[in-house]
Each structure stands twice: as C-alpha cells, then as structure tokens.
Amino acid sequence: MHRVVVVQDALGPLEPLLPVFARAGFAPPVFRESIAQVVEDARKGDVALIVLPMRLLQGHGRFEFEAMLRDAPAVASIGTAPSADAEAILVGMRAGIGEFLVSPPSPTDLEVALLHLRRKWGATGIRGSLTAVYAPKGGVGATTVAVNTAYALATRRPDARVVLVDLNVGLGDIDTHLNLPHNYDLGDLVRKLDQADADLLHAIVTPFGDGLFALPACDDLEVADQVQADAVTRVLSVCRTSFQHTVVDCEHAFGPRTVAALDAAESIVMVLQSNVAAIRAAKRSLALFRQLDYPTEKIVVVLNREGPGDVLSYADIAKSLGVPVSLRLPNAFQLANEAQTRGVPIAKAAPTAPLSLAFNTLATRVVGEVAVVDRPEAADGKRRGLFGLRRK
Ligand SMILES: Nc1ncnc2c1ncn2[C@@H]1O[C@H](COP(=O)(O)OP(=O)(O)OP(=O)(O)O)[C@@H](O)[C@H]1O
Numbered sequence: 001m002h003r004v005v006v007v008q009d010a011l012g013p014l015e016p017l018l019p020v021f022a023r024a025g026f027a028p029p030v031f032r033e034s035i036a037q038v039v040e041d042a043r044k045g046d047v048a049l050i051v052l053p054m055r056l057l058q059g060h061g062r063f064e065f066e067a068m069l070r071d072a073p074a075v076a077s078i079g080t081a082p083s084a085d086a087e088a089i090l091v092g093m094r095a096g097i098g099e100f101l102v103s104p105p106s107p108t109d110l111e112v113a114l115l116h117l118r119r120k121w122g123a124t125g126i127r128g129s130l131t132a133v134y135a136p137k138g139g140v141g142a143t144t145v146a147v148n149t150a151y152a153l154a155t156r157r158p159d160a161r162v163v164l165v166d167l168n169v170g171l172g173d174i175d176t177h178l179n180l181p182h183n184y185d186l187g188d189l190v191r192k193l194d195q196a197d198a199d200l201l202h203a204i205v206t207p208f209g210d211g212l213f214a215l216p217a218c219d220d221l222e223v224a225d226q227v228q229a230d231a232v233t234r235v236l237s238v239c240r241t242s243f244q245h246t247v248v249d250c251e252h253a254f255g256p257r258t259v260a261a262l263d264a265a266e267s268i269v270m271v272l273q274s275n276v277a278a279i280r281a282a283k284r285s286l287a288l289f290r291q292l293d294y295p296t297e298k299i300v301v302v303l304n305r306e307g308p309g310d311v312l313s314y315a316d317i318a319k320s321l322g323v324p325v326s327l328r329l330p331n332a333f334q335l336a337n338e339a340q341t342r343g344v345p346i347a348k349a350a351p352t353a354p355l356s357l358a359f360n361t362l363a364t365r366v367v368g369e370v371a372v373v374d375r376p377e378a379a380d381g382k383r384r385g386l387f388g389l390r391r392k
C-alpha cells in the first residue's frame, strides 16, 4: 500500500475520504504538523503523496518544500485552501504542487485529484472486466440493471473503480438515473479518439461517488455520426485499462455500435420482462448471438420485474427461450421509482431490499468473485461478421 502524509488540517474530517484513499491503493493517512517533518518523510523515501495547506507555503517553508519536491520527483502533492484563491494557487504551482483542492474537499473531488496524479505512484494499466447490458425491447429496465449492477460492483470491494458507459447516443439517461450534472460525455472522448488514453478518460468521466464513474452518452448529433463500431471498441478498450469493471448500457437497436460492445464484453446481461413482446425479442437476440458465435456462458438472461401477476413463469420463459433464466429481479415499483426520482442507485436508497440484494448477486454472476477478470480476446477467433464488422 502507498503512504500518504496529511499536514495539519489540510483535508478536514478524514472519515468520508478514507474509502477514496483505499481505492487509490493508499493506507490510512498519517498526520504531520510541519513541512520540516514531511521533508524528513520524503528523504526516507517512504511517502507517495503529501497533502498540505497552501498557507504553509507562504513562509520560508516554501523553499524547503520546493527543494524536497525537486529531489523526490516521484512524490505527488496536493495543496488545499479554504477557497480557490488565485494567488495561493499560483504560489502552489510555482512550488511544484500537482493538484489543488478547496478544503475540506468532497470525496469525489479528492477521487478526481488522485486519478490525475496516479502515475506518480506508479499506477499501471490493468485489464478490467467488461459487461454489456442489452435489452432488445425498450422500457424493460436495461438502464436500471446497468446502473445498479455497476453500483453493486463498485461497492462490494473497497478498492474497485467502475465506469458506467452509456451508448444510447441521443437518448442516454444514466445521468438522470444518477442525478449527475456533467461537463463531458462520450462525444468528447470520440472527438479526440486518436488521443484517447487513460488520462483523457479520467479527465472526461464524471464521478458519482463510492467508486462509480459515469461516461454519459452524447446528444450532439454531429458527433453521434462518429460514434461507430471502431470508436466503441476503442473507448471500451481504454475503459478496461483504467477501471476494474466497465458496465455498458447498450442501445436497444441491434446496430454496429451495439455489436461492437457485445463483442468486446465477456458477459452480456440480456434483460427481459414476462410479456410476449419482450420474450419474442429476446428469442431473436439469442439467435443473433448464436450467429455471432457467442458462447452460451457469455449470456446472462435476466428476468426483470418478476411478480405474482406474471402470466408466464420464469420456467415457461426459459422453455420458450431454450436457455435458462440466470436471475430474476423482483418487481419493486415504489423503490425503483423513488431511487430514480432521487437520482441514486436502488441499493443506496434501500441497501437490504430484495432488489438490491439481487443486483449484488447479478454483479457476482457477471464477474465472479474476483475483481479483475483477465481473459484473452483470442477466443473471439474466426467468427462470422454482422454489418460487415471484421473480427480479429
Ligand atoms: N425491478 C424493477 N421493479 C420495478 N420497476 C422497475 C424495475 N426495473 C426497472 N423498473 C422501472 O421501469 C422503468 C424503465 O426502466 P429503464 O429506464 O431502466 O428501462 P430501459 O430498458 O432502459 O428503457 P429505455 O427504453 O428508456 O432505454 C423505470 O421507471 C424503472 O424505474
């Protein structure tokens, strides 16, 4: 684990920030009273990150600190101040401070700062899992399943970061489900596709908190044209190198964008409800999945909104589909509605509700017990293409 040193009251109350440090691979912070003590820590070489109040850089401590940062280029630093005072920020930048935060920072602000600095402590690329949530019929709960599975993956391990990608170009709504004002979206990444890497992705995703990040769909129809299969493949590949888990809310249309996401995923969660239209559409999709040579264990069939009024039981549905129903999610209209109105995941609104527990089960079903799944893509072999997509 990396070591972070916090000087005086630089971060305010630490309790809400501890999970953020844990996700970035840090042990709980140690406290120091003066720059002199921090300089001593850095000399011993056992500190990866220093967080200090900018006001300490106003005296001659600044020169001592500057010299220390020069001698230990691998040490990352964050300066804090009660307000974003331009003068203080400038002094910090001159001293070599890497990031600035208004104190006390929110967990999400700290999370973003740690993402920006992560190269300093040698965070390397990973190969995370990729789950595509797909419903061939609209309105059956695909976005609800995507949002809540992503949240379950983010909260079940303290060190996991999860990104939820909305591929519903022009019609995205994960930002509504999570009540997430955002400055950037998928279009911003696609516009700079040739430069798309972990750094750009980290600058574009919006943190929700609890380790969950969102990449909302773009509304700009000019960019929408550029969001084609190869762009989707590239974006998802970058997501995998930066997040332990990526969950994709796919479009209902079975177009090239959707197939690119389904191809790249190692699990496809196919959502349906107990009605004839949804079951028919699911049957057609299963036939297409067979055409695409997806192994049956790649498909996780989820029956959503199961309830006592259902005309067809899950056993009838499984028989009609010719594949088992992997998971049944109970109908919880009031809870789902309340969570959506508040803009929070269902498990955040009601952690012990049967529907919340079912999403946890689904999370385990799609990625197994391990946080990072590393499966070679070679298995996708010489498959037949749809939409002229070339497979490698
Ligand atoms: N298990 C559930 N119990 C009760 N209501 C649910 C459940 N799952 C989803 N819903 C509700 O169903 C509605 C549709 O859900 P959602 O937006 O997730 O579907 P979708 O398939 O993504 O739809 P769209 O076609 O807009 O993409 C929402 O109002 C949601 O709250």
Ligand SMILES: [Mg+2]
Pocket: 142, 143, 144, 168, 173
């Ligand atoms: Mg949706």
